[in-house]
Amino acid sequence: MKRRMTAVLLIALLLAPLSKLIAAESPLKVVNVAVPAVSLLQSPLFVAIDAGAFRKHGMEVRYIVTGARTIQALVGGSVQFAQGVSSRTVPAAVLAGADAVLIANFSDKLLFTMHSTPEINSLQDLKGKVVGVSGIGGSTDFATRLALREAGLTPDKDVAIRGVGGVPETVAALKAKAVQAGTLSPPSSFVAQKAGFKLLFDMSSLGVDYVSSGLGVKKSYLAANRLEAKQFLMAMIEGAKILTTNEEFALRVLAKHTRISDREVLKNSYSYLRPYFLKVPYPSPRAIKDTLDVLAKDLPKAKDADPKDFIDNSLVRELESNRYIESVYGK
Incomplete structure (x- = not known):
């Protein structure tokens, strides 16, 4: 009996490194993200990719530059996430009958x-x-x-x-x-x-509040893939933290993704936008309201729309209440 137990333990010890190796080599899930442009407003995404934040959650994130058709790429289902959607694009799509919602926003000013x-x-x-x-x-x-x-x-x-x-x-x-x-x-x-x-x-x-670095998903996707959406957002928050606290790494990432080698341009861009990135990335109802007020001039449906209809703050609220964001940034 003792010999059998010893043999079982020995086999288990021998297989343990192999199981870890198999787990480590498990294929990452490819997740596609649409972005309107390779600009600093999308830089939390680029930093999170290069820092390996998504890989911690088993994701290989790939982004596609879709210009002004970013919201259409999301609604059409060619991507799972859209980074860089706004308090203009999401409400306009939803008011036209599309399935879309803002789950986070990393900057709430009109930074153009x-x-x-x-x-x-x-x-x-x-x-x-x-x-x-x-x-x-x-x-x-x-x-x-x-x-x-x-x-x-x-x-x-x-x-x-x-x-x-x-x-x-x-x-x-x-x-x-x-x-x-x-x-x-x-x-x-x-x-x-x-x-x-x-x-x-x-x-x-x-002086207009504006969702300028919004993270959007389809409501149907969020309902069916809530854990994946939460993990994606966790990685984005880590990317935003690294972006705002590690300038040299951030500048290297920006040079790589923007393909701009002029350090002066990159440093000026970074210095301009850095103070505007949000630690706790709630999409602001006020920003939605400010945008709807302006949008109503061209889209009458926006006049009586409720800002809350375009926002799902539940994931950010969860990551704030369980102190995940605090653990990333430190007290």
Whole structure:
């Protein structure tokens, strides 16, 4: 009996390293994420990927740049998550009958700037001119319309708005003189500035709360894959923490994903956005409300919409109440 027990224990000890090896080599689940652009607003995702945060949860995360069609990629089911959706894109899709919801947001300000050719000195000078945006219906389009109305101009009447395909493409359109101004986010905004284009208007000065770095899913996906969504969000929170506390690592990640080697541009971009990233990434009902108020001018259904209809805060609330976020950031 003792010999048999000894043999069983010996076999168990011999197999233990093998079982660990098999577990370690288990294939990771591929998870696809849509992003509107490779910009700093999506950098918690890029940092989380390169830091191995998703792999801890058995995920191999791949992102697809979808421009202004990010919400369509999510709703269409070609991706499981959309990082960089906003308080403009999600409500507009839901009000049109789509299945989508915001589960987190890593920045709640309108962090876009409009840059122009040197002869443009004010927003009023854009009358009769063309402004480039990533795509019609996206966040840069929303920010542009808001800024123009603030200056007393009527979008599409006084000023033409042209979708050019993305934020880097907007810089290219400025260089090609296809547009006289363009709405940008870092790092492209600093690329444009360094190329001699004038900072015409900073949208953050409008004082509008805005979900500018939102994480979206389909409600049906969340119901069926709640644990996976929670683990994805955990990795994103870790990515945001590393992003805001480890500048050198963050700059290396940004250089890799943006393919921008100019350290000055990357450092300026990082310094500009770093204070705006949220530690506890709740999508703000106020940001949704501010956006709906503006959106109602073009989409009447938005006027009486309830901001809570576009938000599911339950995962962030759970990660806050069980002190996961505190464990990541420290007290």
